[in-house]
Amino acid sequence: GQQVMQIPQYQHVQEGEDFTTYCNSSTTLSNIQWYKQRPGGHPVFLIQLVKSGEVKKQKRLTFQFGEAKKNSSLHITATQTTDVGTYFCAGYRGYSTLTFGKGTMLLVSP
Amino acid sequence: DGGITQSPKYLFRKEGQNVTLSCEQNLNHDAMYWYRQDPGQGLRLIYYSQIVNDFQKGDIAEGYSVSREKKESFPLTVTSAQKNPTAFYLCASSSSGTGANNYGYTFGSGTRLTVV
Numbered sequence: 488g489q490q491v492m493q494i495p496q497y498q499h500v501q502e503g504e505d506f507t508t509y510c511n512s513s514t515t516l517s518n519i520q521w522y523k524q525r526p527g528g529h530p531v532f533l534i535q536l537v538k539s540g541e542v543k544k545q546k547r548l549t550f551q552f553g554e555a556k557k558n559s560s561l562h563i564t565a566t567q568t569t570d571v572g573t574y575f576c577a578g579y580r581g582y583s584t585l586t587f588g589k590g591t592m593l594l595v596s597p
Numbered sequence: 598d599g600g601i602t603q604s605p606k607y608l609f610r611k612e613g614q615n616v617t618l619s620c621e622q623n624l625n626h627d628a629m630y631w632y633r634q635d636p637g638q639g640l641r642l643i644y645y646s647q648i649v650n651d652f653q654k655g656d657i658a659e660g661y662s663v664s665r666e667k668k669e670s671f672p673l674t675v676t677s678a679q680k681n682p683t684a685f686y687l688c689a690s691s692s693s694g695t696g697a698n699n700y701g702y703t704f705g706s707g708t709r710l711t712v713v
Contacts, residue, residue, distance in 0.1 A: 496637070520701055520702075522701075522702075528706070529687055529704040529705060529706050529707050530640070530687070530702070530704050531704070532701030532702060532703070535700075535701060575639065575640070583628075583645070583647065584630065584642055584645055584655065585642075585702065586642075587632075587639045587640040587641075588639060589637065589638060589639035
């Protein structure tokens, strides 16, 4: 079945440094979504990418969808302590349910 | 405010007992989902329902049961057949749609189940 792989599993950065997490699928995705889960919290929807090669920005966050629609990335510029959490990518399987990656845990030191 | 309510927040279960986790939404969403989260394992799908009175097994349905008698409610029962039930359980809902019209999931705050 469809698998969604995320790397790295964990990253620790100093405040102000950039951060990138990568997501790769074994099959072509109709779209991809990104979620953020703060420690002790629940996942919160960030964004959805649909088109091949699509790039979207939300303040310091930049999301990309690959040309082949099999990979995606989330880049955070100049991290802040409020960025701490686990970032998940998720792709639709069979048009009905999301398959989540295992997430990248981001720790930001002040 | 619209949202999803999960209760209880913490639940302790003795071995051999069945327990039911509540999930209620007032977002008028058609689809509802149950995920299980273990450290380092991401989110794994237990059951999902796209319409009232219908539901489908996910990847790890063994030892769990659900019902969808009302659009707003999707309770999950963790049965004694579930060998390792200690986990964080998340309920989610979404508007129905396919392909590029899929919508993001709204998650509840979760129930942390511990077997004692």
